[in-house]
Amino acid sequence: MRPHAWLVHTGAVAGEARLPGVATTLPSACPLDCPDACSLEVTVEDGRVTRVEGARDRNPLTSGFICAKVRRLPEHVHGEERVLHPMLRTGEKGAGRFERITWPEAIALLASRLVEARDRFGGESILPYSYGGSNGPLSQGTTDALLFRRLGASRLARTVCAAPTGAVATAMYGKMEGVAPADYAEARLIVVWGANPQVSGIHLMPPIRAARARGAKLVVIDPRATPLARQADLHLAPRPGADVVLALALIRELFETGRADLAFLAAHAEGWQELRRRAEPWTVARAAATAGVAEGDLRALAALYADTNPAVVRCGWGVERNRNGGSAVAAILALPAVAGKFGVRGGGYTLSNSGAWRFDAGVIAGPEPATRVVNMNRLGEALTSLADPPVRLLFVYDSNALATSPHQSLIRRGLARTDLFTVVFDAVATDTARFADLVLPATTFLEHRELSRGYGAFVLQAAGPVIPRVGEARPNYEVFADLALAAGVATRDEIPSEEDAIRLLLDSTGRGDELRDELAGRGWATPEAGERPIQFVDVHPRTAGRRVHLLPEALDREAPEGLYRFRDDPATAEYPLALISPATGRTISSTFGQLHPEPARLAIHASDAAARGIADGDRVRVHNEWGEVVCRAQVSDGLRPGVVELPKGLWSHHTENGATANALAPDTLTDVGGGACFNDARVDVERLG
Ligand SMILES: Nc1nc2c(c(=O)[nH]1)N[C@H]1C(S)=C(S)[C@@H](COP(=O)(O)OP(=O)(O)OC[C@H]3O[C@@H](n4cnc5c(=O)[nH]c(N)nc54)[C@H](O)[C@@H]3O)O[C@H]1N2
Ligand SMILES: Nc1nc2c(c(=O)[nH]1)N[C@H]1C(S)=C(S)[C@@H](COP(=O)(O)OP(=O)(O)OC[C@H]3O[C@@H](n4cnc5c(=O)[nH]c(N)nc54)[C@H](O)[C@@H]3O)O[C@H]1N2
Ligand code: SF4
Ligand SMILES: [Mo]
Numbered sequence: 001m002r003p004h005a006w007l008v009h010t011g012a013v014a015g016e017a018r019l020p021g022v023a024t025t026l027p028s029a030c031p032l033d034c035p036d037a038c039s040l041e042v043t044v045e046d047g048r049v050t051r052v053e054g055a056r057d058r059n060p061l062t063s064g065f066i067c068a069k070v071r072r073l074p075e076h077v078h079g080e081e082r083v084l085h086p087m088l089r090t091g092e093k094g095a096g097r098f099e100r101i102t103w104p105e106a107i108a109l110l111a112s113r114l115v116e117a118r119d120r121f122g123g124e125s126i127l128p129y130s131y132g133g134s135n136g137p138l139s140q141g142t143t144d145a146l147l148f149r150r151l152g153a154s155r156l157a158r159t160v161c162a163a164p165t166g167a168v169a170t171a172m173y174g175k176m177e178g179v180a181p182a183d184y185a186e187a188r189l190i191v192v193w194g195a196n197p198q199v200s201g202i203h204l205m206p207p208i209r210a211a212r213a214r215g216a217k218l219v220v221i222d223p224r225a226t227p228l229a230r231q232a233d234l235h236l237a238p239r240p241g242a243d244v245v246l247a248l249a250l251i252r253e254l255f256e257t258g259r260a261d262l263a264f265l266a267a268h269a270e271g272w273q274e275l276r277r278r279a280e281p282w283t284v285a286r287a288a289a290t291a292g293v294a295e296g297d298l299r300a301l302a303a304l305y306a307d308t309n310p311a312v313v314r315c316g317w318g319v320e321r322n323r324n325g326g327s328a329v330a331a332i333l334a335l336p337a338v339a340g341k342f343g344v345r346g347g348g349y350t351l352s353n354s355g356a357w358r359f360d361a362g363v364i365a366g367p368e369p370a371t372r373v374v375n376m377n378r379l380g381e382a383l384t385s386l387a388d389p390p391v392r393l394l395f396v397y398d399s400n401a402l403a404t405s406p407h408q409s410l411i412r413r414g415l416a417r418t419d420l421f422t423v424v425f426d427a428v429a430t431d432t433a434r435f436a437d438l439v440l441p442a443t444t445f446l447e448h449r450e451l452s453r454g455y456g457a458f459v460l461q462a463a464g465p466v467i468p469r470v471g472e473a474r475p476n477y478e479v480f481a482d483l484a485l486a487a488g489v490a491t492r493d494e495i496p497s498e499e500d501a502i503r504l505l506l507d508s509t510g511r512g513d514e515l516r517d518e519l520a521g522r523g524w525a526t527p528e529a530g531e532r533p534i535q536f537v538d539v540h541p542r543t544a545g546r547r548v549h550l551l552p553e554a555l556d557r558e559a560p561e562g563l564y565r566f567r568d569d570p571a572t573a574e575y576p577l578a579l580i581s582p583a584t585g586r587t588i589s590s591t592f593g594q595l596h597p598e599p600a601r602l603a604i605h606a607s608d609a610a611a612r613g614i615a616d617g618d619r620v621r622v623h624n625e626w627g628e629v630v631c632r633a634q635v636s637d638g639l640r641p642g643v644v645e646l647p648k649g650l651w652s653h654h655t656e657n658g659a660t661a662n663a664l665a666p667d668t669l670t671d672v673g674g675g676a677c678f679n680d681a682r683v684d685v686e687r688l689g
Contacts, residue, residue, distance in 0.1 A: 020046055026466040027055065027523060030070055031445050032588050033132035033161075035181075035201040035353075035456025038062040038070070039524065042446060042466045049074045049446055049467055059459045059524045061181055061203045068585060069592050073446065077470060081428045081594040083441040084471025093416045096434040103472060107479075110438060111486035113421050114151060117393040123152025124372050125392040127382065131160050132589055133398030133426070134476065136450035137359045137505050140398055143480035143495060145365030150489035154391070155368070157375045160405060163673035164326040165317060165351055171552035172333055174542025175355025179312050179348045180532040181456055185210040186346030189308035191301075193221045193332055194243065195316020198228050200583040201456050204314065211346075217308065219301055221246065222318065223580065224645065225638045234300055237640040240578045240679045241322035242291035245566050246298060247331030249287035252279040253302040254338050261340025268536070269337050271551030278551075278564040279331075290566065292640070306339060310347030318582060321679040323567045326555065326672030330563055336535075337548045348535035354455040355542070356527035360508035364501055377676045378667050380407045383414025397425035397442070397476065402432040403590040403651055406676050407667035408659060409627045427473065428594055431652050441473040448475035449498050451505065458532075460515065460525040462502065477501065559671040567671070571682045575624045577608060578643045579681040581661035587649035600654040601634035603645040604685060609635045612685055619656070619688040622646070624681065627663030630656040630688065644685060648678075 028040040039058035043051035052073045054066035076082075086106035091097030101109075117125045128148045134140060148155075157163075169175050184190060184207035197204040212218060220229040221236045221243065229235040238246060254260040255276050265272045284302065288295040305311055313335060319328045333349055341347045362368075374382045374391075379401055383391055394415075402411055415422060415435035424436035427444050445452075447469045453460045477498055484490040496504060506512040511528060518525035533539040540546045556563045571578065587593050602622055604614065614620060616635040621628055622644070629646065631654075639645055652658035664681040 023050065027058070027463065028446060028466055029450075029452040029461035029463040030066070031134060031136040031450050031452035032070070032591065033135045034067075034588060035454055036061065036203045037452050037454030037457045037459045037461065038066045038203075039461060040066065040070070044467055047468050049077050058522065059457065059461070061457045061459065063206070067202055069588055072592065072595055073444075075595055076428070076592060077444050077446055077467070079428070079594065082470060083427060083429055083433070083439055084473070085441055086472070087439040089437045093418065094412075094435045096429070098439060103474070106438060106440060107482050107486050110423060111483055113393060114483070114487050117421070118151050121389040121392050124154045125389040126151055126153035127374055127391045127394050128153055128156055129376060129379065129394060129396045129401055130156070130398040131158060131376070131404070133591065134445065134450065136445070136452055137361060138450050138498065138502060139448070139476035141361035142364040142501060143477050143484060144397065145361060146490060146495070147480050147484040147487065148395075149365060149368055150484065151487065152369055152371055155371055155373045157373050157674055159674045160376050160676050161317060162320070162352060163675035164320040164670045165315070165329050165673075167555065167673035168326055168329045168333060169351050169355070171555050172330060172541075172543075172549050176535060176541050177356045177458070177527070177529045177533050177539045178350035178353050179346065179535065180458055181207055183346045183532050184208050184312060184314075187211050187216055187310050187312040188346075189217050189219070189304055189311040191219045191221070191305065191311070191313045192228065193313055193315050194318030195314050196222070196226050196228065196318070196582060197314065198226065199585045200316070203457065217304060219304065223578075223640050223643045224582070234297060234304070236293045236297050236301065238291035238293050239569060239640070240580055240643065241324050241569060242566070243319050243328035244324045244331050244564065245282050245287040245290050246293070247328065247335060248279040248282040248564060249284050249298060250302050250305060250335060251275065251331065251338050252282055253284060254306055255279070257306065259306040260338050264340040264342070265337065269548040269550055271549055272338065275334060275338075275550045275564065292642075305335070309341070310344045311336075311339070311341050312346055313349045315349060315351045318679070320670060320675055322677050323570070323668065323671060323680055325670040325675055325677070326559060327564050327566075330555065334550050337550060342536035343534065345532070345534050350456070352455045353458060354453075356458055356529050357453045357460065358509050359505050361505070363504045363508045364496060375669070375674050377406055377669060377674065379405050380410025380414050380667060383417065383420065384410060392420060394420060394422045395425070396423065396432055396436075400426070400430040400432050400590040402435065403430065403593070403649065403660060404662065406662055406665040406678060407626060408663040408665075410667070425476070425479065430590070440479065441471055443469050443473040443475045447473060448477075449502065451502060458526050458529065460519070460527070461523065462519050555672045563672070570680050575682040575684050576642065577683050577685065578679065579622065579646065579661060579664055579683045580643060580679045581646050581648045581665070581681075584647045584649070586647070590649040590651060593649055593651040593654070597653065599631060599656075600647055600650050600660075601632045602629070602685065603634050603636040603639055605639050605641045605643070606635050606637060607641045608644065608685070609633060612687060614685065614687045620685050621688050622664060622683050622685050624664050624683045626666055626681070627659055628657065629659045629661070629663055633685070644683065
């Protein structure tokens with residue numbers, strides 16, 4: 001075997017792309033925060049990306065098409081908002097005025113700031129803040145974690161997404177792999193619950209269409225009438241945050257009508273008797289009234305779900321972003337166990353399949369110290385009121401915190417502190433970067449090595465740079481390694497080369513050789529579970545006794561009134577409207593927001609608009625006790641009355657007053673997992689002159 005044959009797909013080829021005047025197409029893989037992990041074909045001319053397409057001949061899920069956002073990568077990579085070199089603040093915080101400095105200056109300055117913060121105030125005065133920017137295992141959790149762990153920095157609870165779903169899936173099923181996208185084609189009933197795959201995981205759509213062409217039924221549970229919901233056989237539009245009672249009513253109904261699979265429960269589940277007891281109060285009538293759906297529709301869903309096989313539930317992240325998020329996800333994931341839906345292709349559930357990949361980043365980062373933990377959903381509070389020690393150095397990377405975290409006004413206030421040193425390491429000049437003292441230019445995934453693994457698709461790929469680094473941009477792995485050396489917390493021989501790091505990461509799964517063979521052979525690899533595992537046949541709960549834990553004790557203790565309790569809607573007379581902020585096809589979280597100059601609109605139902613004298617296109621003020629957003633209204637029949645919508649991932653340039661949905665999102669936490677309650681924002685809207 002040639003050395004690093006498995007890395008052929010990763011950059012050894014990039015040399016060709018340097019030939020002047022010749023367009024070359026090179027393989028890559030999308031590592032963005034999306035379930036699909038597409039295989040890409042990138043056209044490069046004179047060292048610039050000119051075109052990005054889906055590959056036809058690699059992982060079958062991509063099958064030649066990708067989303068519109070990533071097709072715009074050339075503008076992202078080579079656009080005006082690109083950060084090209086390190087920059088030091090010269091103006092007021094937030095003014096966005098900077099002067100260029102060199103990388104050696106930036107590394108020396110930052111290393112001395114890190115050491116000074118540690119020595120004067122304690123390591124915990126340093127707060128690293130990162131999330132979904134580069135979702136790859138090489139650029140996150142490796143040299144960055146090594147640096148912060150060795151400095152004794154505060155630890156970040158990475159909860160802005162998937163915290164409740166992750167906690168529940170782990171406690172109930174040990175993060176068992178879910179139904180593969182391709183196997184949706186085999187289902188006779190597909191329930192899409194709080195997910196919007198037409199936007200947020202588009203490669204699930206062909207299998208859904210294939211199933212429907214064969215007569216499968218589709219149910220969508222979403223407060224919005226999304227295009228998918230409009231095509232569904234049944235659409236339930238609950239009040240946001242009420243899913244838990246819907247799922248409990250289904251569970252109650254299964255038991256009451258003798259259609260619960262008692263044999264499966266006896267053989268494979270714990271806690272079902274107590275779950276049944278907690279579902280008892282939720283008759284179909286009461287649950288429907290509480291959630292604001294038609295009783296007949298909920299009854300129809302109960303009958304369909306009980307009687308159709310195979311039946312699959314796609315549980316999305318729309319379910320978790322509220323005070324009842326953990327309980328709702330738990331009740332939804334309990335359904336296939338209670339109804340006996342496992343054991344057949346196309347039957348069971350899908351949430352995140354990230355559990356299929358068992359990378360141990362600790363192989364590079366080393367042990368984690370027991371320093372204090374800061375919940376990222378409370379960033380504003382951490383910056384403004386945390387003591388012993390206060391946060392003195394904030395290091396933001398792989399995240400646009402100001403745009404994506406709750407309680408935006410408090411974060412803004414924190415970032416404005418003159419005694420806070422803020423570093424933002426990003427490829428583009430984000431809203432957060434404007435508040436930085438030091439901005440570092442990051443490479444995009446087309447300029448560095450990365451592993452990409454799907455959390456929907458069972459696909460792992462390795463990709464390397466297909467173009468030279470733009471400006472002076474540098475990859476995370478390298479920059480954090482340099483900082484660890486300059487801060488004196490590591491020596492050169494303790495930090496593996498990137499190639500070795502990839503090798504170590506692959507080996508940490510226990511299947512390094514297999515993965516390398518697959519990567520070298522066809523350019524993508526599958527997890528141990530295979531490409532299309534059947535739940536309870538090919539994969540089993542990774543829990544004690546391989547059983548489903550329907551009432552996990554730890555979660556029951558953590559949830560304020562116990563698991564499966566419905567906490568009432570937070571609406572008040574003053575703020576009666578529920579504001580949700582779901583994903584759109586324009587951005588991925590806030591990534592690519594700079595490519596969209598057009599202002600955002602607040603979607604509002606015609607009846608809510610009429611009650612407030614609001615016409616389509618009017619200027620409105622959306623407000624509550626957390627903040628306000630000034631923008632235009634879009635009168636829409638795509639929402640249930642009482643619910644308004646602003647897109648997820650907006651930047652300050654998208655609204656008149658620079659505030660986005662997160663200025664209205666409370667920093668309260670979900671019942672389990674410490675997750676964000678974006679969709680618990682309750683607001684009112686008034687027409688402005
Ligand atoms: N209102 C509301 N807010 C939400 C949500 C919602 O539903 N409603 N959803 C939440 C969800 S699901 C999530 S996951 C979070 C995501 O929140 P964030 O993690 O903040 O995600 P992004 O906005 O995509 O920001 C990622 C940043 O990382 C940068 N980046 C990309 N690659 C690299 C790299 O290799 N190195 C470095 N240094 N930087 C890189 C990108 O340019 C981008 O600016 O947002 C949350 N925010
Ligand atoms: N194009 C695009 N793709 C993305 C992303 C993106 O920003 N843009 N983000 C990526 C990330 S980080 C994630 S986490 C996933 C998220 O992808 P999804 O799981 O699809 O999550 P959301 O877009 O937050 O919400 C999904 C649906 O839930 C509905 N919803 C809101 N509140 C509730 C509720 O209380 N109950 C129910 N039943 N439904 C509700 C919303 O109206 C929305 O249609 O997508 C990933 N893919
Ligand atoms: S964001 Fe998702 S759909 Fe778009 S290219 Fe990446 S993996 Fe594919
Ligand atoms: Mo997310």
